[in-house]
Amino acid sequence: MEKLLLGVMKFRNLVQPSMLPSLKKLANKAQPRMLMITCMDSRLCPTSFTQADPGDMFIVRNPGNMMPHSQLFGESHQSALSERAALELAVSSGVEHVAVCGHSNCKAMAFLHQSLTPEENTAQNSWVSSWLKRYAQASLTKFEQLDVHASEVNKITFSSNLREHEKMELVFDNQKNLSAVDKLSQVHVLEQIQNIKSYGFVRDLLDKKALQVHGLWFDIGDGEMSLYSKNDKKFIVINEQTLETTFSHLITAD
DSSP: OHHHHHHHHHIIIIIHHHHHHHHHHHSSOOOOOEEEEEEOOTTOOHHHHHTOOTTSEEEEEETTSOOOOGGGTTTOTTSOOHHHHHHHHHHHTTOSEEEEEEETTOHHHHHHHHTTSGGGOTTTTSHHHHHHHHHSHHHHHHHHHHHHTTTTOOEEEEOTTOOGGGOEEEEOOGGGOOOHHHHHHHHHHHHHHHHHTTSHHHHHHHHTTOOEEEEEEEETTTTEEEEEETTTTEEEEOSHHHHHTTTHHHHHHO
């Protein structure tokens, strides 16, 4: 708590004076252009990694950057969940982008991966385990395709509930030596994209080309953010070169 209190004082003395004009403009209205759904991991600081300012984006954080599929709820408002409510609020507020951000060494994904070997899973009856079993089982099912076809192909296809032009493939680069948990984490990000697109109010805006959904993945050890490229079928590091090539269409679009 001491660090928090001292941090508030540092903000008051060093940051608040220069930020106050912007905050006053935001006091009664903000118009975020993005919703970011990311993990609650303490090592992730999305506003730092993206250099976002107050009012730039909504942020939803939970164990494993989860957005449950709409089929788990139907269209009834009786089965409310904070993630679903946040998605609806952000979309109805006019965001133009929704981004799911996973990361390396994710403890939630490690929990999920352990469920493949129940004898090693010491927390099968925990709240976290129940959360993951209910909302992330589809990601684990997709991930298991890698083991089944490992000798033939190192890719996963995401196609259920998606239209032909929205289908995604994820190909892993063997030279990068990603751990099994990190591979599962990247699979999970793309599975959440499918989940987001399963909501009718999202689908309507996608059809109108008024909304885009993106997959991000942060490597904590390297401090590098990657963005999923549908054309390259993998997560690609965001840097000066890729901004001019792979992701140039996103820059010009903004």
